[in-house]
Amino acid sequence: MVDASAQVRPGGRSAKVRAAVHRAVADLLADGPAEALTIPAVAARAGVHPTTVYRRWGSAAQLLSDVATSRFSGDVVVPDSGSLAGDLERWMADVATDLADPDTLALMRAAIGSGPEGGCACTADRHEQLRAIIERERSRGGEAPTVESAVDFLLGPLYYRAIFSAEPASGDWARGLVTTFLAASRALT
Template identity: 65%
Template sequence: MATPTSATSPPPATGSRPGGRSARVRAAVHRAVEALVADEAAEPLTIPAVATRAGVHATTVYRRWGSVGELLADVTTSRFAGDFVVPDTGGLRGDLERFAAALAKDLADPDTLALIRVTLGTGGEQGAAACSADRQQQLAAILERDRARGGRPPGVEHTSDAVIAPLYYRALFTGLPLTEEWAHGLVARLLADVTD
């Protein structure tokens, strides 16, 4: 039997395999965290509890994430990264209204809200960044696109204070509904404020 030549042999595998064991472990651990957070009657969120629920050894979780705070930050960042598309309606008002309505809908989800609460409570500044960094980037993209069209949009910080902050505050602290109309009202007040 002839042995394969180098021309017909597959190239040696290098680096990590997409969808390999590491990706499966990460997905199982993320699912376990989300399930434990959503299950209010579950045991406290600890690395051993997450490992048991995920079917992996606790040392695997400690080695990869180090602490519950780092694990929660990773899960939350992954959960919020790219979960809705930055709108492009052709105008700033439409983009901001769609952005605010999508964020309101996301924050009205009890599982999302539970994950945010536990991440903020456990993760400190790292947790806060995990809960909001992607939203800030999306907002910055909306404002930059308007600037590129020749508009004069408000700054990211001002827009965040007027749109993102009230949405998070209402979701986390008031129990009041996060309706699309209310979210659109935030945008209307922002744009009225910057054009006055």
């Protein structure tokens, strides 16, 4: 007779391996350039065999995409201040703070540099958060811009500054983008 408890491993070895590999990626990015992040280096740092990493992720690009998706999912809370301006200002300041973190920035740059899926992994949750803010404003009966224009006008400059500038965006700068964006949106309607 087979013991049923021995067959079920919720959060068992697989979850431990994933956590160790994700931690190894973060550690390697903190220690050196993204180019040093290879499957064998990640496996050695995580204490697993490279085959385990290749079997689960296939490539360094897929691994970076998975780590970025995990890192950028649910880390910024969608505020509910009662107004579109208040929600966007607080959210943008929180995103700017998150993107100013050196470890976050290293992961984002490495993921984006690994291919198109890396960029999507870094921004998909942010798009959904913006969608939630804008849809909430519409449900209140307020006028709201399109999600696409909010992404282009708000996230575009924020991510550009984070990735390509030596000076990270401040919360005040990010809130200023919101003020300009909402004024321009009202002028166009």
